[in-house]
Amino acid sequence: MAVNLHGRSLLTLLDYEPEQVRHLLNISHTVKAERYSRQQHQRFQGMTLAMLFEKRSTRTRCAFETAFGEEGGHPVFLSKDDIQLGAKESVEDTARVLGRMFDAIMFRGFKQETVELLAEYSGVPVYNGLTDRFHPTQVLADLMTIEERFGDVAGLNFVYTGDGRNNMANSLMIGSCLMGMNCTILAPAELCPDPELVETVQGIAADSGAVLAITSSLEEALPDADVIYTDVWASMGEESRMKERIALLEPYRVDSAMMDMTGNDECIFMHCLPAVKGNEVTEEIIEGPSSVVWDEAENRKHTIKALMIATLL
Numbered sequence: 001m002a003v004n005l006h007g008r009s010l011l012t013l014l015d016y017e018p019e020q021v022r023h024l025l026n027i028s029h030t031v032k033a034e035r036y037s038r039q040q041h042q043r044f045q046g047m048t049l050a051m052l053f054e055k056r057s058t059r060t061r062c063a064f065e066t067a068f069g070e071e072g073g074h075p076v077f078l079s080k081d082d083i084q085l086g087a088k089e090s091v092e093d094t095a096r097v098l099g100r101m102f103d104a105i106m107f108r109g110f111k112q113e114t115v116e117l118l119a120e121y122s123g124v125p126v127y128n129g130l131t132d133r134f135h136p137t138q139v140l141a142d143l144m145t146i147e148e149r150f151g152d153v154a155g156l157n158f159v160y161t162g163d164g165r166n167n168m169a170n171s172l173m174i175g176s177c178l179m180g181m182n183c184t185i186l187a188p189a190e191l192c193p194d195p196e197l198v199e200t201v202q203g204i205a206a207d208s209g210a211v212l213a214i215t216s217s218l219e220e221a222l223p224d225a226d227v228i229y230t231d232v233w234a235s236m237g238e239e240s241r242m243k244e245r246i247a248l249l250e251p252y253r254v255d256s257a258m259m260d261m262t263g264n265d266e267c268i269f270m271h272c273l274p275a276v277k278g279n280e281v282t283e284e285i286i287e288g289p290s291s292v293v294w295d296e297a298e299n300r301k302h303t304i305k306a307l308m309i310a311t312l313l
């Protein structure tokens with residue numbers, strides 16, 4: 001049956017089936033090729049997108065804004081200082097107002113509950129541009145980038161190292177297991193993912209044939225890895241915890257010794273960015289030949305355009 005995502009929100013990839021992610025990735029590769037061959041389209045002409053930000057952003061904001069704008073749509077950037085969102089007006093009321101004026105809403109902020117309320121009350125597609133719990137649009141770009149390197153993600157060995165309970169670890173576990181890619185979360189015991197989420201993702205892995213593992217052992221996690229992925233040690237809103245995180249996470253830094261432990265010369269390095277070079281990854285690795293971080297950043301735009309094409313047209 002043909003995949004139809006018209007009218008759908010993307011709040012977490014837990015709500016998506018593998019064939020729906022496949023559909024989004026297919027459109028992503030198509031729109032990237034269009035851009036490289038200088039084809040222009042006006043798919044969002046006459047449409048409007050509200051972009052709500054409680055936290056800062058470079059890639060996510062620019063990806064949504066340029067992807068929507070270059071297709072003739074009108075994106076409107078609204079920071080927490082510009083609008084009432086949960087302060088003087090409830091999220092539910094804000095959602096109902098925005099839903100009357102905009103074709104879609106993207107939200108970046110703290111609580112997953114906020115993006116869920118926006119979707120429930122606005123009546124238009126809502127895209128999660130990062131919450132404390134999930135960052136699903138980043139994972140679409142990550143899967144696209146891995147496909148560009150390896151052709152197919154199924155059966156590859158993906159290792160995420162670092163803060164194993166943050167939005168990226170959560171979302172990457174879901175995305176890789178959905179698409180049949182083996183996923184290992186390499187993290188100290190204090191920073192391992194929520195057991196309830198792990199149980200849910202184990203169910204997804206059982207359906208796709210992927211293997212999900214959580215470990216604190218570099219020796220267990222790294223041999224035969226095809227992808228090493230890391231993220232900042234203190235996410236937005238957790239900056240005050242940096243000192244304790246450095247103490248816990250130093251052994252989990254991506255450096256040349258870690259890349260060598262994979263025993264795989266083709267292993268690539270990924271990071272959602274922004275990176276704190278010298279903390280979670282050395283300068284040598286992020287700037288070295290195995291790093292695909294700039295492709296990954298560019299692919300945010302193509303995958304976000306694909307998401308909006310699939311859900312709005």
Ligand code: CP
Binds near residue numbers: 060130272
């Ligand atoms: N990767 C990512 O979401 O980057 P920004 O915080 O710059 O949007």
Ligand code: NVA
Binds near residue numbers: 166235
């Ligand atoms: N875990 C990071 C991701 C940034 C894109 C954060 O939430 O700050």
